[in-house]
Amino acid sequence: MSINSFGRMFRVTTWGESHGPALGATVDGCPPGVPVDEGMIQHWLDRRKPGQNKYTTQRREADAVKILSGVFEGQTTGTPVQLMIENTDQRSKDYSEIAEKFRPGHADITYWQKYGIRDYRGGGRSSARETAARVAAGGLAREAIKALVPDLQITGYMVRMGEHEIDRSLFDWGEIERNPFWVPDRQAAEDWADYLDRLRKSGSSVGAVIEVVARGVPAGLGAPVYGKLDTDLAAAMMSINAVKGVEIGEGMAAAKLTGEANADEIFMGNDGQPVFSSNHAGGILGGISTGQDIIVRFAVKPTSSILTPRKTITKSGEETEIITKGRHDPCVGIRAVPVAEAMAAAVILDHLLLDRAQTGGLRGPIG
Amino acid sequence: MSINSFGRMFRVTTWGESHGPALGATVDGCPPGVPVDEGMIQHWLDRRKPGQNKYTTQRREADAVKILSGVFEGQTTGTPVQLMIENTDQRSKDYSEIAEKFRPGHADITYWQKYGIRDYRGGGRSSARETAARVAAGGLAREAIKALVPDLQITGYMVRMGEHEIDRSLFDWGEIERNPFWVPDRQAAEDWADYLDRLRKSGSSVGAVIEVVARGVPAGLGAPVYGKLDTDLAAAMMSINAVKGVEIGEGMAAAKLTGEANADEIFMGNDGQPVFSSNHAGGILGGISTGQDIIVRFAVKPTSSILTPRKTITKSGEETEIITKGRHDPCVGIRAVPVAEAMAAAVILDHLLLDRAQTGGLRGPIG
Amino acid sequence: MSINSFGRMFRVTTWGESHGPALGATVDGCPPGVPVDEGMIQHWLDRRKPGQNKYTTQRREADAVKILSGVFEGQTTGTPVQLMIENTDQRSKDYSEIAEKFRPGHADITYWQKYGIRDYRGGGRSSARETAARVAAGGLAREAIKALVPDLQITGYMVRMGEHEIDRSLFDWGEIERNPFWVPDRQAAEDWADYLDRLRKSGSSVGAVIEVVARGVPAGLGAPVYGKLDTDLAAAMMSINAVKGVEIGEGMAAAKLTGEANADEIFMGNDGQPVFSSNHAGGILGGISTGQDIIVRFAVKPTSSILTPRKTITKSGEETEIITKGRHDPCVGIRAVPVAEAMAAAVILDHLLLDRAQTGGLRGPIG
Amino acid sequence: MSINSFGRMFRVTTWGESHGPALGATVDGCPPGVPVDEGMIQHWLDRRKPGQNKYTTQRREADAVKILSGVFEGQTTGTPVQLMIENTDQRSKDYSEIAEKFRPGHADITYWQKYGIRDYRGGGRSSARETAARVAAGGLAREAIKALVPDLQITGYMVRMGEHEIDRSLFDWGEIERNPFWVPDRQAAEDWADYLDRLRKSGSSVGAVIEVVARGVPAGLGAPVYGKLDTDLAAAMMSINAVKGVEIGEGMAAAKLTGEANADEIFMGNDGQPVFSSNHAGGILGGISTGQDIIVRFAVKPTSSILTPRKTITKSGEETEIITKGRHDPCVGIRAVPVAEAMAAAVILDHLLLDRAQTGGLRGPIG
Numbered sequence A, B, C, D: 001m002s003i004n005s006f007g008r009m010f011r012v013t014t015w016g017e018s019h020g021p022a023l024g025a026t027v028d029g030c031p032p033g034v035p036v037d038e039g040m041i042q043h044w045l046d047r048r049k050p051g052q053n054k055y056t057t058q059r060r061e062a063d064a065v066k067i068l069s070g071v072f073e074g075q076t077t078g079t080p081v082q083l084m085i086e087n088t089d090q091r092s093k094d095y096s097e098i099a100e101k102f103r104p105g106h107a108d109i110t111y112w113q114k115y116g117i118r119d120y121r122g123g124g125r126s127s128a129r130e131t132a133a134r135v136a137a138g139g140l141a142r143e144a145i146k147a148l149v150p151d152l153q154i155t156g157y158m159v160r161m162g163e164h165e166i167d168r169s170l171f172d173w174g175e176i177e178r179n180p181f182w183v184p185d186r187q188a189a190e191d192w193a194d195y196l197d198r199l200r201k202s203g204s205s206v207g208a209v210i211e212v213v214a215r216g217v218p219a220g221l222g223a224p225v226y227g228k229l230d231t232d233l234a235a236a237m238m239s240i241n242a243v244k245g246v247e248i249g250e251g252m253a254a255a256k257l258t259g260e261a262n263a264d265e266i267f268m269g270n271d272g273q274p275v276f277s278s279n280h281a282g283g284i285l286g287g288i289s290t291g292q293d294i295i296v297r298f299a300v301k302p303t304s305s306i307l308t309p310r311k312t313i314t315k316s317g318e319e320t321e322i323i324t325k326g327r328h329d330p331c332v333g334i335r336a337v338p339v340a341e342a343m344a345a346a347v348i349l350d351h352l353l354l355d356r357a358q359t360g361g362l363r364g365p366i367g
Helices: A037-049 A094-102 A108-115 A121-126 A127-148 A174-180 A186-201 A229-238 A251-256 A334-356 B038-048 B096-100 B108-115 B119-126 B128-148 B175-180 B188-199 B227-236 B253-255 B335-360 C039-048 C094-101 C108-115 C122-124 C129-149 C173-176 C186-201 C229-237 C251-256 C333-358 D038-048 D096-100 D109-116 D123-126 D129-148 D172-179 D186-201 D229-238 D251-256 D335-356
Strands: A011-016 A024-026 A065-067 A079-084 A155-159 A208-213 A243-248 A264-269 A273-275 A294-300 A310-313 A319-322 B010-018 B022-028 B065-067 B080-087 B155-160 B208-215 B244-249 B266-268 B274-276 B295-299 B310-313 B319-322 C011-016 C022-028 C065-067 C083-085 C153-161 C208-215 C244-248 C266-268 C275-276 C294-301 C309-314 C317-324 D011-016 D022-028 D063-066 D082-084 D154-159 D210-213 D242-250 D265-267 D274-276 D294-300 D312-313 D319-322
Touching: A011 A127, A011 C022, A011 C083, A011 C173, A011 C317, A011 D294, A024 A127, A024 C011, A037 A065, A037 A127, A037 A334, A065 C309, A065 D123, A079 A127, A079 C011, A079 C275, A094 A155, A094 B335, A094 C229, A108 A121, A108 B244, A121 A127, A127 A319, A155 A174, A155 A334, A174 A186, A174 A264, A174 B310, A208 B253, A229 A243, A229 A334, A229 B244, A229 D229, A243 A251, A243 B227, A243 B253, A251 B208, A251 B253, A251 B295, A264 B310, A273 C153, A294 A334, A294 B253, A310 B266, A334 D335, B010 B128, B010 D022, B010 D096, B022 B128, B022 D011, B038 B065, B038 B128, B080 B128, B080 D011, B108 B119, B108 C094, B119 B128, B128 B335, B128 D123, B155 B175, B155 B188, B155 B335, B155 D172, B175 B188, B188 B319, B208 B335, B227 B295, B227 B335, B274 C173, B295 D011, B319 C186, B319 D265, C011 C153, C022 C129, C022 D011, C039 C065, C039 C129, C083 C129, C083 D294, C122 D319, C129 C333, C153 C173, C153 C186, C153 C333, C153 D251, C173 D335, C186 C294, C208 C333, C229 C244, C229 C294, C229 C333, C229 D063, C229 D229, C244 C251, C251 D210, C251 D242, C251 D251, C266 D312, C275 D210, C294 C333, C294 D251, C309 D129, D038 D063, D038 D335, D082 D109, D082 D129, D123 D129, D129 D335, D154 D186, D154 D335, D172 D186, D210 D335, D229 D242, D229 D335, D294 D335
Parallel strands: none
Antiparallel strands: A011 A024, A024 A079, A065 A079, A155 A208, A208 A294, A243 A294, A243 B244, A264 A273, A310 A319, B010 B022, B022 B080, B065 B080, B155 B208, B208 B295, B244 B295, B266 B274, B310 B319, C011 C022, C022 C083, C065 C083, C153 C208, C208 C294, C244 C294, C244 D242, C266 C275, C309 C317, D011 D022, D022 D082, D063 D082, D154 D210, D210 D294, D242 D294, D265 D274, D312 D319
């Protein structure tokens, strides 16, 4: 079943609600002997932490992670790693409205329809706060990857905010960490700041597109025909709150291409490994990595928590209106960047382990 | 693990290669007492069958399904259902070129890199022929759905072929079955026929976008936060050969919307069920169905098997060129329509069963 | 994978080491709307708690359970339930000997051989302390069962301690809760007290046989041919520390019977349900419950932590001797009783959910 | 879910009924490059084949296995292997009695209670015929093990038939293949022949105990605390038809031992590997292999298909009697020997793959 778990070998189960005492990730199947401590995990959590600038929710959470198990004397032991984050800013507030009314575009109504009970405080389990647990687990995955494939790098960034897209000709890896939007285009970073500020002040919100690139992934990860690397990446990204679309490589635009245009031609590299003329495939063919960059992209819808009144109904079935006050993100896509990196790390580690299970690292030699 | 399986309760494992003696689907967890016979499954296979018109591969396969187990006196027994399709048109041909060279844009090279061995005949396991097994399993899923939710309907159709899109103002459900492209727009069907004919004659290929709509899906299917209905649909579609992008509802375009535009406002319907002003969500909020139409869309890349020579390498690492002769589809998206319907049926049945496992069909009453 | 998880729908993952900050159980898939609070779970933990009498380890742990998620306003919400128990009695002691030497009959050496690292403090992950998490999860399972099948009762008791067996003619359900051994035979309880006291004083230990009976289990739980109810019960019991054998109904003694003796003859009961002349089957035929009492029995080996010196080796490969001082149970079988009840509860709940997933509670009518 | 599957990495799903057109095993996750052909699998099936002597059912099945997928040019490709066995001796006979009455001690009644439908012909899915598929999958597992750990040997034999036990002082590995009972004691083989002949003629049946030993299993296989090697072996054996008890090493008798007696003392061997003074543990400590022989034992109940009339009821709820005529085994334990070997092979291969997934074959060096 495992409705709150993902991964096969590196298996992550997240738990916890937005306003409960704590939330976390139970990680099973991590390789032993991986050097890790709370600081290394905290590093990644700090990137996702809310309240760091005016573009994200002003909820202030320390988001301090505790490792409760599975690590001994600075190394993983191969037993489950429990990563817990206590909720410290459960501000006492009046939840009576949100308890009674369903926010349009939000999971309020479906949780109620399915379970007949919901923890409405701060969105409960459907809050984006759950993604903190993903980032913690992803931090552990990164350390394990480092031990297995030291040069593998996973980087996420924003390529679209609302109507605005980056200019790919200005793409600069170094720029990503320098602006609050994780945008690889300096000009876009400046323009978007104004744009988002206006949206924030008007109580509105907007969607975004995030791209994650994994460089240095060995060829041969993934498995036909349902344990494909792209299938698992798509599922991982689609499971993130507010995501409505996922693309690999050329993505939806692949529909417009002819076979000639889409074929990534193959040559021999100097190191005896194949090189490709292009990467429409996004680094994956037949569900298996080619050794090229893995490219995954996804769209995040705008937050449904906005100040403009929207029509809705109450639990009692009466028609009414709702305005969502409180601390919210005008563009949840911003904080989705570290979350997506974490999911990519977990999926790639999982496939590294699966691959050595089935093949033992055997590789078909070319040449 | 289950690298060749999907589903949790309704669990499908496909097996078989394009040019082996047979292929099929092993289906575990089907409810007992579902009326089914080979004819009912065959009905769906016939829709996918190649060679039915000039727009699909001229390989002629009877694609006759045999039920080898799990059905007794016209009903499922609750034990595994084995659906086998024998390969009858394994035309003896010269595979020496394809055995030595990797087709650009094809899984040839990654299977080799991963396993060090590959059944190159007709693409082996990576052939679109594997999707026949999916269609068979989906046919069984449809019969089980019919027994549980008689009014649930799953319909796929093409909305884009290459640069051409349908005109949504001309959308006609009735048109879908009347043209070889499953297009719900009569004018498009005519225009695309010419377009594809030209492509076919030139030995080229083109991509497509398919949309699948499930109507009559009860509210409450799906489960947070990794067993989400949209997550499972995305994985199911992404696992189909040549798919590079998946969208739910508004999809990638959700990134361009503001919160006001995206919110599907809620009202009370006459039957005591909520109704919505729009369906940007694609029928899913927080991973759980709302009762609205479920809308999933995906892009299929153009076949990499084309007549234009492409640069590639051999198993021995020598640079060379390749032309893929043989029987291929100029637009594999056409045959992806029945495949996607089958995947949607399997996912929805799976969630119907999962939901009654956890909740017993309990529903939170509104009003 | 799920090497630290069990169950399919009601899925339990335990985590934590004996001397880490905490341990617990992450429970996924629990039905919503189950009334539960910490006191209800604590009730079961208190039965397993060490230090309650002179026959169990003198380690004093409050074993206070905290519910960190998945419960809201006194009911389960259908999201993961995190049950955490903090370790409070991590007595600072000298672990240098146990860190260097492997205890014969203990997992010390195999953890080292497998992982190359082990948390030796108090046995780490292999400590019987892990079973506290099982009992907590089992407590939750009991509440969920109560909501589904109110009359279902699960009771464990000891039937053998070392060379001593109970007299089945004196079997008294009421006696079980009245003695420290959970023995349903008052005379045995008295005799065993002296016996175990002598063993304890001599620093020795002894094995035991536990029997768990589930009464009121509906017919039809379990599924052929690998998801059998007896298969899952056997796995659940065998996974408990120190268990070396598991039996269903007649158990190993079934080998001695003839077909005539073993056949439980069938009659019609007054309530329209079948009744059986005997229960050699232990309530399970073909992996599916018959409606009779489910009977499972297992043997626990004697603790390997004893005061008599035993030959062993060090991490450095030197031959040496070891005496295990410290707080240990002369008969770990005693505390295995509540653990086994918990495992039985989890397995039975899991199958209740699985059964309604596949069959919807459909039952073949007899008569 | 996977109610008809077992294994995590080497994942086997069996399908098929006793009197349907065919049955088989769908094997997913097999390593690529394993040399295998139908003859190698057939070798193991022939050992289980009925009708080879007067002590097993006289049903005559060729039990010829066909490899339908996953093998190319004599090697596994890493894709699913479909192993199919056609049912050739579906003798047309009168099933009217068995269709109406439930055999005591048989799964007839529970399948009916659960599913409301059952394929009664020859026992349908609950027939021991299903075990042919297990033997086929086990044959493939053996070939994969051979490629990974060439010296690993798995041998099953009978140690008890009814009241008769072997004399362990006469244990002779060479004798096992020389008698129809797979007994490692020549004298027992002779005595049991007479005994079973009498039982057969009287239309009765008797139970048995089987032991399986795996020699040459590397230390470090298995994983705490629910993916234990002994847990998986126990589940595998308990899932075999008619099994009522499973033991590892000392088994149920471990309950009678003191800690001193049970401790397998540890010494250093000449090859730098630990050696043990005894093997009460059955080669497994804490769920992980020690490098000693793995010893698993299980009891098979007597066939419920006997000639003596037994009381039972009909589908209509009327009380009646039943005699089971037809072709049956007086001691099903005989044919359980190759089945148990197959299950052991599948479990051990699965753990070899799991271990290299998580640890990469890393081993904690002693000394």
